[in-house]
Amino acid sequence: MSAEPNALCFGQEFPSSGEPCLVQVEDHGITVIFQSGAAEGRSESASFSALTVAAGGFDHDQLVVRWAGAAGERTLYLRHPDVIRAFRQAAPDQLRAPLDRAAEHVRQARHRRRTVWSMIGGGVLALSLGLWFGSDLLVEMAVDRIPVEWEEKLGESAYKDFLAHQDVMKEGLAVSAVEEITHRLVEQIPNNPYKFQVTVVKSDVVNAFALPGGYIVVFTGLMKKADNGEEVAGVMGHELNHVLQRHGLERIVKQLGLVAVLSIVLGDHQGLAGMMKQLGVELLTLKFGREQETEADLTGLQLLHRAKIDPSGMIRFFEQLSEKDEGRTEWLSTHPMSGARAERLKAELAAMPKMIPAPFSFDWTKVRGALGGEPVAKP
Ligand SMILES: [Zn+2]
Structure with a gap:
């Protein structure tokens, strides 16, 4: 297996920053393969019926999948659009509603971003603030x-x-x-x-x-x-x-x-x-x-x-x-x-x-x- 990790897995034995892993979507559910870290070489599977899903991530553009696995609680952050798409396609009907809600979250987050942008108006202002932002001064002001x-x-x-x-x-x-x-x-x-x-x-x-x-x-x-x-x-x-x-x-x-x-x-x-x-x-x-x-x-x-x-x-x-x-x-x-x-x-x-x-x-x-x-x- 040489594919790049496409998700982050959180669980008790993993680093608090999450363990990068490869998620494969199958007909019955998902398989998580660990290629590095403490769990290197291990894989874990979970069927769709055991999963709950939600939107997450700083931009609400990640799919958060949770389940109670044999080795403990698992939280998976799916980041890659391909794996999210594959998940949506393979997921059975009972996950349809939460998946739709997650997609709605993403749309809303994007809408909010657009609204704020339209508030800003002039591109010159945005540009000058953008440069200013780089100096961290604006971050400190906001904080x-x-x-x-x-x-x-x-x-x-x-x-x-x-x-x-x-x-x-x-x-x-x-x-x-x-x-x-x-x-x-x-x-x-x-x-x-x-x-x-x-x-x-x-x-x-x-x-x-x-x-x-x-x-x-x-x-x-x-x-x-x-x-x-x-x-x-x-x-x-x-x-x-x-x-x-x-x-x-x-x-x-x-x-x-x-x-x-x-x-x-x-x-x-x-x-x-x-x-x-x-x-x-x-x-x-x-x-x-x-x-x-x-x-x-x-x-x-x-x-x-x-x-x-x-x-x-x-x-x-x-x-x-x-x-x-x-x-x-x-x-x-x-x-x-x-x-x-x-x-x-x-x-x-x-x-x-x-x-x-x-x-x-x-x-x-x-x-x-x-x-x-x-x-x-x-x-
Ligand atoms: Zn420190």
Whole structure:
């Protein structure tokens, strides 16, 4: 099999950014073939009767197919027009109505885009704004105009969606340790508009991520790799700052493009709300830019310093993660530890005033012990 991947598959064992795969449409249903990643060489089939479909993607031009497979929940984003066409042709009558609704979504999204464009009018204006857009200034202007409540709604739905398929830890040493770390950091954020919510997910995946609006997920796999609370605090300081600097919104606005930016700047929140409603899963796949990562690193380090948490734990952990990478370190795949990154952090740390760290109240050995003693993933 040498065909190019034509879809992205999401599931518990796949990277949070999805696993590229090849979808083949057959008479009875679909077969998904994985040509790379953890599932390389495997294929999974699902019959049409097991599937639900909806429109999705930033432009509502992707077909989202969900089912509960033998290996767990599956969400597939079909991007390629050929595979979407083949799917529509082969799908039985019971999928006809949702497929028509999905097609209607696409038409509406395109209509909204046309409406906004006609509002803009003059091509000269569009052109000059287009050039301006390239400078990111317009993106920042648009992001500044998005109310926090909006951002929270957006993040919350993706957060709930994600957690619904995860083994969430409700209590225990690990949860209270993460709560203490969060509290120590959040206390030091002046004029903080966010009610940060942090959830510990039982999973061997070495990862942590933040969604717009202040929703943060820490995997037990990451905690088990840490030698102390300061190291976990380093990752959290970085993630909290992605939220505070509104990096997620910047990415969304950039991906939605000029029209979305103009809608926000011109005050037309309505059309955009519709576009963003479908963003749920995509938020989890947002990749930040290099400047955003650097900003989160440096502001994270400063936050740790203000919270009197030893910031050297952050640097050490980032370096250690890259040394011990055993293939499941998701966080590293989105946060590659380059020499330049480490050097920048070390230089920043060296320039900071001396600080006497205040210890955490938990005993990290016990926290980690508690995690090791428990079953880590659902069967
Ligand atoms: Zn980051």
